[in-house]
Amino acid sequence: EKLRVGLLFGGQSGEHEVSITSAKAIASALSQNSRYDLQPFYIQKDGLWCNPTKSQAVLQQTQAEPSASSNSQVIQWQLPIEANQIDVWFPVLHGPNGEDGTVQGLLQLMQKPYVGNGVLASAVGMDKILMKSLFAQAGLAQVKYVALSRWQWQQEPESWGEYIETELGYPCFVKPSNLGSSVGISKVRDLAQLEVAIASAIGYDSRIIVEQGVTAREIECAVLGNDQPQASIVGEITYKSDFYDYETKYTAGMAELIIPANLPSEVIEAVQAMSVKAFQTLAGSGLARVDFFYVESTATVLINEINTLPGFTALSMYPKLWEYSGIPFADLCDRLIDLALEKSS
Ligand code: ADP
Ligand code: MG
Ligand code: MG
Numbered sequence: 001e002k003l004r005v006g007l008l009f010g011g012q013s014g015e016h017e018v019s020i021t022s023a024k025a026i027a028s029a030l031s032q033n034s035r036y037d038l039q040p041f042y043i044q045k046d047g048l049w050c051n052p053t054k055s056q057a058v059l060q061q062t063q064a065e066p067s068a069s070s071n072s073q074v075i076q077w078q079l080p081i082e083a084n085q086i087d088v089w090f091p092v093l094h095g096p097n098g099e100d101g102t103v104q105g106l107l108q109l110m111q112k113p114y115v116g117n118g119v120l121a122s123a124v125g126m127d128k129i130l131m132k133s134l135f136a137q138a139g140l141a142q143v144k145y146v147a148l149s150r151w152q153w154q155q156e157p158e159s160w161g162e163y164i165e166t167e168l169g170y171p172c173f174v175k176p177s178n179l180g181s182s183v184g185i186s187k188v189r190d191l192a193q194l195e196v197a198i199a200s201a202i203g204y205d206s207r208i209i210v211e212q213g214v215t216a217r218e219i220e221c222a223v224l225g226n227d228q229p230q231a232s233i234v235g236e237i238t239y240k241s242d243f244y245d246y247e248t249k250y251t252a253g254m255a256e257l258i259i260p261a262n263l264p265s266e267v268i269e270a271v272q273a274m275s276v277k278a279f280q281t282l283a284g285s286g287l288a289r290v291d292f293f294y295v296e297s298t299a300t301v302l303i304n305e306i307n308t309l310p311g312f313t314a315l316s317m318y319p320k321l322w323e324y325s326g327i328p329f330a331d332l333c334d335r336l337i338d339l340a341l342e343k344s345s
Helices: 016-030 052-060 081-085 102-109 119-126 128-137 150-155 157-168 191-201 246-250 265-281 317-324 329-344
Strands: 003-010 036-043 088-091 145-149 172-176 186-188 207-212 217-225 230-239 255-258 286-295 300-307
Touching: 003 016, 016 036, 016 052, 016 329, 036 052, 036 081, 088 102, 088 329, 102 119, 119 128, 119 300, 128 145, 128 207, 128 265, 128 300, 145 150, 145 157, 150 157, 150 207, 157 191, 157 207, 172 191, 186 191, 191 207, 217 265, 217 317, 217 329, 230 265, 230 317, 265 286, 265 300, 286 317, 286 329, 317 329
Parallel strands: 003 036, 003 088
Antiparallel strands: 145 207, 172 186, 172 207, 217 230, 217 286, 230 255, 286 300
């Protein structure tokens, strides 16, 4: 009896296209293994789920952009009937309504095992304010930051501006609390820019975070496992832009992955230990990519964030790090499915 794997991809976030590319890579790996009966489920940009036949067509399209979703007619949200027969789900959705625990909650209610993090780790990992307060609690070094709500800012913007300036100085980074892919993030150098950046960030989320800017190398580490998570070898991202913004992330050739990162062994060990600690702090399961700033002038490692459903294309950092650590892409998919089954048993 084959294991029916429900591959969930697409989704409503800004990372829709990345998700399709990730799903194509995973589908081609899984379909090479006779153990699996692959059932794809494509979630359109409007949030509607497609059945496996239609979803398969999206996976086979060569262009990045899938055909436009359903027209203006009102269709009620429903699960395709085939979803009832899935043995294990493999969600490859990034950002809000995918990486943040919402889909994980649905799969949990369906009483089926699923790859990756549960509701709690997914929700906390997506929310920078909660994530950072737990990291602080766990003693993980990170940049100084100020968290505030849209309402708080609107009450007294002058005093917040003054407070942020004295607490953090410039440059600082303004971010919506719940987002990814650098969407809504600005680097600011004075009060006028700070005000514009906050006005922009509060358009994306009702809570925002402002961080002290550091001049640092960007280091990433992959984690795999449930109760005994393992850290991969460590990679570095380099680019010529001002920071690792949306355009740099998703324009071919604008950023380079360096694996393994050229770092002193004690820095690598610190990154790996902090990655496992961050994963365990959030009660992670399955996988995560943990991102760091390495401030070379002071040899300091600061944790930036954890991504509970990292990019999973054949060229993405997460699978590449495991490939270089001795686990090829297809084996990594197998391990993740085994970890999902193990967790639910
Ligand atoms: P996302 O979850 O959207 O990836 P990040 O917090 O990772 O958001 O920020 C995106 C990028 O912005 C980082 O990879 C880095 O290039 C830059 N950045 C963010 N915060 C800081 C900071 N405090 N100091 C320096 N650079 C930062
Ligand atoms: Mg992120
Ligand atoms: Mg990031």
